[in-house]
Amino acid sequence: MQLYNTLSAEERAELIDQAGKQRLTLSFYAYAKIQDPKKFRDDLFIEWNKLDALGRTYVAKEGINAQMSVPAENFEAFRETLEAYDFMKNIRLNVAVEHDDHSFLKLTVKVRDKIVADGLNDETFDVTNIGVHLKAQEFNEILDNPNTIVVDFRNHYESEIGHFKGAITPDVETFRESLPIINEQLKDFKEDKNLVMYCTGGIRCEKASAYFKHQGFKNVFQLEGGIINYAKQIKEENLESKFIGKNFVFDHRLGERITDDIVSQCHQCGKPCDNHTNCENDGCHLLFIQCDDCKAAMENCCSTECLDIIHLPLVEQVKLRRGIQVGNKVFRKGKSDKLAFKHSGELSDKSLALAEKPTAIRQKIKVKKVLLGKAEHYYAKAQVALFTIENQELNLGDKILISGPTTGNQELVLEKMLVNGTEGAQAKMGDKVTFTLPFRIRLSDKLYKITN
Secondary structure (H helix, E strand, O other), X not given: OOOOOXXXXXXXXXXXXXXXXXXXXXXXXXXXXXXOHHHHHHHHHHHHHHOOOEXXXXXXXXXXXXXXXXXXXXXXHHHHHHHOOHHHOOOOOEEOOOOOOOOOOOEEXXXXXXXXXXXXXXXXXXXXXXXXXXXXXXXXXXXXXXXEEEEEOOOHHHHOOEEEOOOEOOOOOOHHHHHHHHHHHOHHHOOOOEEEEEOOOOHHHHHHHHHHHHOOOOEEEEEXXXXXXXXXXXXXXXXXOOEEEEEOOOOOOOOEEOOOEEOOEOOOOOOEOOOEEEOOOOOOOOEEEOOHHHHHHHOOOOOHHHHHHHOOOHHHHHHHHOOOOOOOOHHHOOOOOOOOOOOOOOOOOOOOEEOOOOOOOOHHHHOOEEEEEEEEEEEOOOOEEEEEEOOOOEEOOOEEEEEEOOOEEEEEEOOOOEEOOEEOOEEOOOOEEEEEOOOOOOOOOEXXXXXX
């Protein structure tokens, strides 16, 4: 009986590419009294693993909070695994407006004390006495009311790339920080103002709305299903979007576009940009906004110091970060004095530029390809990549695809290569192949030949 993920992210990515089937990215949550979270967790893992469901889920005595990637053909079967429990009958699944097969590459289901780290003592107030849920049209209408105060209950790096017009955007790194700040900031408006709140998928507002009603706010409202559900409704109902920009999401995509407006800047050069990246230096992993030009020049690094470090031998890099806590702090960082154009706190509603139209989400499935081999090394100064051919043959003139969770999908025509150190026109199984590339590759990257 398998109760834990056994494949690496790289292995899972390869299996997903080979399967070539559409996957849906979705999220859901439910508050309920769960007597045995450990058994509940194990039962879910067993059923979801059968369906090739991937994602990150937290289970606690108070309920469940999940972000998932599910094969489209298994969507209804996945829903049935949830509705087998009474408290998840007719549960709302927030399906993303944009999908990426690599949004999640592992299935992790963890038992936690709480499904959201809110820092609240639930025994001190009625957590079920929540605010009024508003659908997209109702939310738009109440935002037009001059008696409304709208609050973003996300963190600074989330609101920076997109938010509702006119919203209060607290300069915080965690949800728990925002609660006392907002309570103090709005203490004089408890009786007569509409307190309207929103977050990514709705779960933070469930607890926050109950907390603020307990604090004496009379008119408390929340966006049903969060920004994810709002984006779906405005598209289906052809409504005006009061949200501007991009919605930050906690998977490999790091964001899905709601409007074409870019409201943030590259943190390094100031160019309009809303694409997040994580610093390439494993001892840093700072989350920041970086444009394509800076990404190429800085090789995914947040500073020249980190750029120098990634070119050191691995043993030297390990020495430098010894004793420094990094781990899973990726999403809690996002601020540094190196980031000259970082903005947080009070944000502008002004659009700085319009995003280019994205290519079709399912375009990569239309590309017929065969796996040739895997990446072995990248020589950054020479911009040369090394691959091992493990399947079929590679010839000059072939159209190739280099693919990986960080690299994405890069296509090019092979014009020159070295085979086992000598210039050649063909590489066979077992050969080592090197050729120049204008971008950095990772050891998780795979080399494919495009056949159509």
